[in-house]
Amino acid sequence: MARDVLRVGFLCCLALVLIARPGSAAQGFKAKFKVFGNLPSRLQSSNPVGNQECCVRHRKLVSVGYDISGKEMVVDVGHCSRKCATSSREVGSKTDDFEPPARPLSALDRIRLQMRQRVSGGTGASGSSHPDVEDAVGCQGNGLCEPTRTRVQQLQLMDGPVDVEVIEDCHCAPRPPSCERSPRRKVYFADTPFEAEVDIGVCRGRCSEERHSGCKAVKNGTVTITGPNGKGNQCIDVVKECACAGECYRSSQREVYYEVFFNETAQEFQEREKEIDVGRCLGSCTEGHHRCVMRSEDDPSVCLMSLFRPKGRCAATRFTEHRFISREQKLQSILAIDDCGCK
């Protein structure tokens, strides 16, 4: 009994000595706050010299979580900015740049960091696309300051692997006169035998403001690449077509079926593939709208009473039925969306 008390007392003292050891706070910080270091040299500098057009990569530190040993992992994901910088100090002291503090992250630091991440559009982890294009004054002819190449870095975190997108460098690109697909290069498995560059595409350009809310990806596709875990086992989403679209819009979505048909020349039933663009409704309906329920008898254009629908659902407003004979010799009916709208 007395021995146990003694042992506990000894352990407490030992713990106190360990905590109070000089310099241990700084070490503790270093150990807790690990900046992901395995980046090529061109990523480490912010390239403050840049070009006269002033579109440069700036440091942007983002906390992505905890690695498997429990250390916080901070990655310099970079961002493209038109801000002109004359010295590296100037770049480093940019206000929207998260600098690692000289002490462990306090609760307040953490909140600040999270808010900055939210403002700049997500954590940068799990493939979330941050708005890395800034409106450019620094680029000639109203050009865009945008990433030249982005690498997808896979990191082992406590909760499993995450993909973090790291901008390697930036350049000025002409602003497309109208909505179109522009190339956007992303590198997977960089600096490994599996390095693969994929043009994932991006939608850019102007759209008329009254009817459209923006230049959007209306058709996507996938590209498969080979990684260390097998041939073609990694699927990557790519933008295939862009168009000006409203808040709620139709996107293309293809489905393929087997259709049985009677071949007149061969005088027999044969099978062929039937592709149907069944469509998909994307987007949201944030604006409420009024629906007139009572009109003036004198002037029907005057609405006397209307119901306000606060928020609609983006859903099919028109569709077409496709009928064909399936492989199982049954009449199959597929509905394809022609148009989407807020309901």
Ligand SMILES: *[C@@H]1O[C@H](CO)[C@@H](O)[C@H](O)[C@H]1NC(C)=O
């Ligand atoms: C295509 O992918 C983008 C993100 O890369 C997404 O915003 C968009 O909604 C997708 N469009 C379709 C038609 O799936």
Ligand SMILES: *[C@@H]1O[C@H](CO)[C@@H](O)[C@H](O)[C@H]1NC(C)=O
């Ligand atoms: C019908 O069958 C003939 C002979 O097998 C073939 O050459 C032809 O392509 C078929 N037609 C269609 C529309 O598949």
